[in-house]
Amino acid sequence: MLRLEEVHCGYGDDEEIIKGVSFSVKKGEFVGIVGPNGCGKSTLVKGISSVLKSTGEVILENEGLGKLSATQIAKKLAVVPQNFNTEFGFTVHEIVSMGRTPYLKRFKGESPEDFEAIKYAMGATDIACFTNKKINELSGGEKQRVVIAQAIAQEPKILILDEPTSHLDINYQLEIMELVKKLNKEGLTVLMVIHDLNLASAYCERLIMLRDGVILDDGLVEKVLTADNISRIFGVDVLVHRNPLTGKRYITSVPKSYASKGKTKGRIHVICGSGAGVPIMHGLKEMGYRVSAGVLNVLDTDEEVAEKIGIEIVSEAPFSSISDGAFKLNLDMIKKADFVILANIPIGEGNFKNLLAVERAIEMEKKVVISEETPIEKRDYLGGKATGLIESLYRRGAVRAKDSRDVFEIIGRMSRCQS
């Protein structure tokens, strides 16, 4: 329904911001445009809506917008701006009515159809309750809903939103996104510039990624929103996860210190599982150690985190006991490490070999720290066998730590003694 062909636009003659952009949007799609500040997202919106002059073709329903008047364009395409401020005290009803401008004749008031469209727009955006309130007395989120209503009143074929949530608190951000999603479900085609990648992933079906005025990638969210693409356009390392509730992608940053490739302080092997190792692995990474972990079952929380933050791991198939092969690989890692840490994990039949690995570490005269946030008796699912072994480890030189913070202190102290 909307097609762009080699669109160029910018401010003035010498400042070209959009340097040849082509894509098309199908009816009923929900497409997001993402990219860093200054990549031309908002400029592109201005180009599409003919607020800025552009070269190339913008075609909406087989008609080139270049040939149409502002009124004709406004009947097909509505824009919701980034923020909307007026010091003049128009009522909400007056503001929404302005959306009917392209349909009104000079010197004539609104017709019944106009009132119908206004009423529909106010109902759809749930603002009927403040019809007679003044626009400048509303909160940011409410104002944004009024502007969306104004755009809906235009009865457009396509709704273009330019970062509609960037000035809002998170509750209003979600409210606006839900509203736009609802309108999209009801059949409205939506093209939205959006700064927040996580919101983009949660709500859009398809993303167009812009960099320096050209399209870097275009496709389904899963295809576009990759750590690789993001590091290419934003120049940062990120982790791409799946939201456990919705299965949608979400992105978190990797702390800068992790990425430092400078000299490491030493090697530490962490024996962990089921999430108990997460704070320890993060903390040690931050302190600048080279960290390895094992044996971890695939899909285990610790395994996922370790993989994402770039920690070497020995892994075992999901929900399986540790095999002899994995056990041996684990010992190889321990051999290379300066310290071995046993996280606060429950010990059972399946991972008893990890405890044996700790014993072997003591035998190899490695420095061993055992985090015992929960007394081992409570985590021992082998009827005292694990407890007995750990007590013997303490006797043979393993150091006991109260919690993960204590682990870091002990490691810090030991490293200093060593050097």
Add this chain to the structure above:
Amino acid sequence: MHRFKRENISYIFILLVLLGGVMLLAASMGAVPIPIATTLKIIASKVFGTKPALDVNTLNIYETILFKVRFARIVLAVLVGVALSVSGVVYQGIFKNPMADPYIIGVSSGAALGATVAAIVFKGLGVFGFTLVPVLAFIGATLTVFFVYNLARTGTKVPVATLLLAGVAIGALLQALTSFVMILGTKDLHFVIFWLMGGFSSKNWDHVMVMLPFLILGLPLIFYYSRDLNLLLLGEERARQLGIEAEKIKKVLIIVASLLAASAVAVSGIVGFVGLIVPHIIRLITGPDHRILIPCSALFGASFVVFSDLLARTLMAPTEIPLGVITALFGAPFFIYLLKRSKRGLF
């Protein structure tokens, strides 16, 4: 929506009654007081051909005073009031700036310079019976508004502070030039004071005829674009997205508003603050919708100028106070109040 319409009709009705009342009062008061009832009777006699019960001598005197002197002055005051307040509304809308007013942004001073040059340098020159005065006043006003606008503009916005500064600076320069041209030309300081402080002394129906065409041309155009002015208040970009040719309409409106302001200056000199006070007061009552704001401001502006002129010629009679002094006495405190309030939000 019908509810709003009925409200609007009643606003216009009330303002019409107010204007009628003020005009009647102004017709009756002066050096020769005429009882209001007598004034009404004389008007009725002209309209319906009745004979007022007055002796012929008194009637003749009254009729001469009313029709030759006072009515011309009152009608001129009405026209000036309409022109100044409507141009104020339009400037405020276009600049999205509530402090805009033909006087404050220097347009009146530009018009005054043009008018003075026409009156003194090209004395007697004219086209088709029109003097050059309104023409040069218009050129002066239009040049000033574009100059001040571009001086004050940052991006597409015209911030209050820069608009006021640019307007005051340019206005002061133009007023100095005006005085300079006048003193070179006439050495008549009364004449200078009249231009710089405004007023209607010794004005007659000829002046009404000079001004009328500008209003007949300008007012319908502005009313034609009143809905677009509403949209312009949301910003040019938004106005365009909602389907109006903002850039073009804005230019047309600036020119028409300057035309109105210039025509007022050409007949009455610089009368300040009318275009500021009137739209503000009306906006408080009607809200910012230009479809009602413009006609109401026109009516109230007319009443305000007629009333101010009445004060100007009666307060210290027989000495006449310049009209600009009276409007400034109302307007300047109001302006200060607005500036103070603007820290919280202007409308």
